[in-house]
Amino acid sequence: MSSPSIAPGRQVSLPSRAVPLSWVLLLALLVHGPLLLMQITNDSYDADFHKFFAAHYAQHWFNPWNEKWFTGFSQTTYPPMEQQWMALFSHVIGLNLAYIFVQLIAILLLPIGVYRYARIWVGERAASYAAIGSVLLGSLASLVYVDGQLSTTWAAPLYLIALAYFYEWAREGKAMALAKALALTMAAASAHHVTLLFASVIFTIPVVVIALMDRKRDGADATTAGVISRSAIFAALSLGGIILVLLPYWLALKANPIKQMPIPHGSRENFFSQGWLAVNYILVPWGAMLLAVPFIFVKGLKESRLRPLFFGFWLTMLFALGGTTPLPRMLLGMLAGVVNVITGANVHNPFDILTFERFSFWANLMALPIVALLAVSLIDRYGRKAAFVLGTLAAFTVAFAVSWPVYHPIHDAPFSTAEVISFLNRDGHDKFRYLTLGFGSKMSEVGIGANASSVDGEYNSARLLPEMTQYGSAQLTNSKYYGTNGIESLRAVLKHADQYGLKYIFVRDPYYEPLIAFAGWRKTEVYDRGNVSLWVKDGISPAHRTPYGTPPTAMEGILWGTLPIGSSIIALLLMLMFPDKRRKLEPIEFPLNANEPVLREAR
């Protein structure tokens, strides 16, 4: 990846230059390195989920069947790439540091991706500012330090870089650009399937349109038909590649389509119905970028080259607002309707399954090139003062997002699961299944350490037990937060404790004690100074295999262990072995004003 530079011979002041990408990467390291090393991200919502998957890959690379959750489920239901990298690194630095390291790689990839994507729309200087902005995004900090959405933060930069190569391929027809774009697209799909589904629309369509608009730009001489046909080739090859690298995922999805009832989530609410929702889903992820929204509207619609980007941004922004507007529910409902008409299936409205916080991140990424133009004009006009103000606002944005859990805690007081794990791993207790109640995401921590199998789990889409899928509730450990659905789901599972070999229940929240006491469990031990109690039911037979779900075949295991991570290795090799030729330096920045740029300093 070449660093941006400036036109030779131009005498420009520091704020007027494009910032070298190496500096941006250094900034990313400076901002996120200490935060990551403080292991803040290890307390994020999904961190233990990723570590749980990675821990399994570390032990059983070619066997994605994991019996520790849901009485047994296939990890082919979730793209594995970053978790497999974590598994590899964990052998050297342990699971916690491996998670941090892999997350750091994603953070470092992001400014590169944003720079490459922004360069499609704006000049080098603005693109470098966009890259800086990507490091300080509130939505990035929120996804990394609060939500723990490692997959989203990995997939997005890979897609952005892939799209830059696709743009090159569509306009110039370079085979190497196509190869790189394909490898990166497959790697991105291997990182996150939801990003794959939506990014292919919201990120790609604006790039196809701009490729058509730019078919004669910068020395390219493509025809409309050429751009469209090359886009079609890319789409077809991508589709084939994605089907191939995630083949076990599609097979698992076909065997067990997601049939679960909708599970409530804050991101589907109207954010103005409760104050904390507005802060959590608007103020935290958008931060100071909210101030730039009017500019995005004006600039994005004023410049014809920016309009495709703006339309993509606008639609993504509306999706990021979740249930605040009726549009996402309406559009996704129409999409489901079309699918149902074509396939004859009975697909529910995906709005009720998706969570929308990641759309803020994508909308932010799409807004960055336009916001960078605002930064350029402000710095040009006010110099270092503007740079200082913009930097301060960006710093506050990232600081607010990182510190938000302090003011709006997502976890209960910390507690230790060591004694729980120790109990499960001794005296043959792992012959039986267990359940945690009130553990939150610590459930995954127990899953990582314990050999025993649980009937619960943290990945909703992998659930096959009918007692869980037929109720609109997520993890049993948090069932009280899902109203009647949650408690009925818990009752249904407890009723079938005999069938599942469910003997041990670890209770962190006394709310659940009446039910399990009336249902025949007895409190026998207390751990962590009374924080956790163990309840035991006598007369339960040891756990045996349940009829729900089929383990992947050995071939699927081999494919799963090679193709997804292989696609990322191929992408890396292509980038290293065939580096991009340094682009010709561009003295003109977008938007072009023929009279101004060169003479401004002279004035």
Add this chain to the structure above:
Amino acid sequence: MRKLIFIGLIVALCWFAADCAHAADLNLPKDAVAGQPLSIGTSGTGTLYLIGPGQVIKREFKSGGNIEIKGEELRSAGRWIAIARGDVRQSQIFWVKPGKPENLNFLARPSRVPVARPNVITGVAFIFDKYQNLILDPTPVNFNLAVGGTGSSKTVTSRDGIAWTNSASAPKAGAAQFVASVGGTQVRRVVQQVAADPCNLRMHVAGRANNNVVIETDPIRDCSGNPVPDGTIVSFIQTDRSGRSTVDSRIKKGIARAELPVSDNATITVAAGVVLGNELHVGGKQ
């Protein structure tokens, strides 16, 4: 020819003598007992290995001295092999008997039993010496089952190291001391002899409290006269015009007590488990 025969005889004699001399290299006692010292005669120089059940003893010997094995070293009864290595190479088998009875393992079943039931209590004693070797020789074992100082005693001779007995539970409730003894060793177990089902369950009105009528049973005993244990559920059921009222009372200090709502004409019944008691009519004519 005669010379040849003479020479052959001489050779055979020397061979025999040498062999006899060899046999005398290890002189093992025939009545070795676990826990008692053992003296083994040897000749020549070498190493003696004694390999017994779960135990190996190794000794160096020189110029034919006796090897002394201490009593605490020879712990295992059973089949031993003595192997000598050195000037001579020889092995012999010898048997070690268990020592005198010093330990008992006593299994008493059940831990809790209703009174006055025939052959419900069993006791099995395993007789061991100091080093937990099962004593296979017939040994008399005394079993004593007593509640409150009175009870029965029986002596049983063990067979193959095991002695057993069975017994009826006493008519008197209480913690029966079930003792097995052999020699100076005795082991005690507790068999809780508990009252059987209530017998002749009767209640009466004991007074009034807080606008309720207090019903109390007579001391509740089983058919042998033992008090039914505290905590046993006794159900009082009152039926009147306003419906039924029930109290599942617990026996405390031998009696059960319940407060039932005052009624101008009610029938009260009492039951413990499947045993029914008398019936009371309160408020109207009794």
Add this chain to the structure above:
Amino acid sequence: MGRILAVIFAVLTVGLIAIGTVHGSRNAQASTPEGAVQAMFGNAKGHDWNGAYSYVASSSNVDQGGFIRDLTGRNGSLRTYSQLDSVNTRVLHESDTEATVRTELKYATAVGVSFDTRDLKVVKEDGAWKVQWPAEKEVHVPPQVIPVNYLRWDIVWRGAGDDWGAQNVENPNCRILSMNAVERDGGLIIMGEVENEDTVPAFITVGAVLTDNAGKDVAEESSFDKISHVLLPKEVSPYRIDFPGIKKSDVKSVRMTHDWMLVPASADPVIGVLHQRIEKDITGRTVLKGELLNESGTTVNIPHVLATFYDNGGKVIWVSDAYSDHALLPQTPQPFSVALRDDLAANVHTYRVTVNHYSREN
């Protein structure tokens, strides 16, 4: 062109947000009796207590604190472990100034779904409908000493250091007294009674395995919470095991499974069940009603009532249960109600009520 487009999109965005955000204010004046009840419980569900209380008629004679405690529960009762899930209302009677609204409240509680049906009186005050809230009388137990000979069983189990001959304390002797299999609502139900015949407390679980004509096990269920798991000496508990979706004709035999364990237990509290009678509730369904009286000195947080119904042959024909959403304070009667199937009411000759309980550790 660009500016016009920007304005159009800005207006479009704001418009979409407005469409998604505009909804009837929960604190608007209620124009119908049903609206007043819905608004009151809607606010209560969102924990907007000021908003909810604004729909309470002044003639209710209840202060806001009492109103909140009525809705959120007291003394660690089941109501304190509950969240209001949904409210269904139906106007039974309406005049210009007052109305009666039947309100079915659905709660998510710690032990499952709970329903509460009330007929609320709604009156017109200052031109708006308001709910005349039937304030619960807060019970205060007078200061007193309640002597309790605290009776409990503790167990010394066999220790790791004991020799192998040392006997352990044995599990209690319990017996399934009766078992009756009936088909109801498209499922098979097995019910009966179990007794602890021993002199020590027992922790019991009862289940059943159904075998089809080919001798294959087709279903396995347990009595779950339709049983009293801790039985004191000579105590009898009903049990009910539900097999939804299984027909009696498909079952050849039933294999009962059970587990009796010796556990430490307390003989307290003693809960009397007073004035039991079968009658109709306000919705016309047959119920067994009565009062629970906690005769001990400590609060029982969640009482669980198990009712056994017998026919004139003494056979168990139905077992039903209900959780009371009020705590049992010492010496204070508390009403309860257990549903009885209407189609069985005529066959019920007698019945027996036992009370299971959960008390929070202090």
